[in-house]
Amino acid sequence: MFALMALFAFSAFILKPADAEGDKIVGVWEPGHGKAKVKIEKIADKYYGKIVWLLEPIDPDTNKPKVDKNNPDESMRNVPLKGYRILKDFVYKGNGEWAEGTIYDPENGNTYSCEIKMKDDNTLDIRGYIGVRTFGRTDTWKRLQMKS
């Protein structure tokens, strides 16, 4: 019984700060290209990011709001890009790193493995890659509402 109580007390002290640290990524971020803004939120115990603003929200070909026209699943090509969840399933690993996630590129319909490193409170390094982490590309995202 004592061991169980000790375990609960230990969890309360140990797990809560890690949760709070992981939640530092929550907020609205701007990718390096500046064409979108992405809101990162926590759903259940993972982190997800969706497009909340587009520099060019209207598709010049259709004169309608942009949709996910390159999605490999044809049945989902009418999903609007504004509101599209492009970052999925990130787990906080400690030391300002979120891993095991994916990033979706609506420009080509490809999904890449992805890791996120928080350089400081207002800067993220987002690394997308296929297979091996070495062969990838890193983009720097800035927090929209800077924390001082």
Add this chain to the structure above:
Amino acid sequence: MGRLIRKIIIAAIPFMFLFACGGAGEKVELIVSDLELFAEGYLFDGSNTATASWSFDQSRILEEKGHSGKKIAQARITSITIGSDENSELPSIDKVVIEMAASGTRMIRIGLLQESLEPGESYALQIADTQKGLEKFFEQEEITFVADVNLLEDFEDDLRLKLSVSFELEVK
């Protein structure tokens, strides 16, 4: 000639076992209803996230369906409906995208609705063709249904939508 037939039969036995073990299982329908997608207001126009959690136990589901001791080998969504109470107040909504998330597997998109929602009405979503790895969700203890609800206006109240999801499960 008899010896040849005997050899063929002996050679075929392992394959017969393989096919017997890897054959199609029984189909079971599972309807998960009375879920409430909830987003706390104040909500701004554009995409807002509403979630509903469903806790379950795979062995208990199968026990209730008369398949004790078996596992869910494959799963497929056959229908998704959303709606609201007749007396509820709804903002103008033009699109809803629904995804499924769980801790031990990857989030997948399962449905899309491209209609305006009216209180008291029920709407069937277009189901995603690709539903890869859906059975892995049933190895977890909880599934979170995530709805991206596109509002055409600000809404100062909480948003509550009823959700019902039907699965076709292959049990072995």
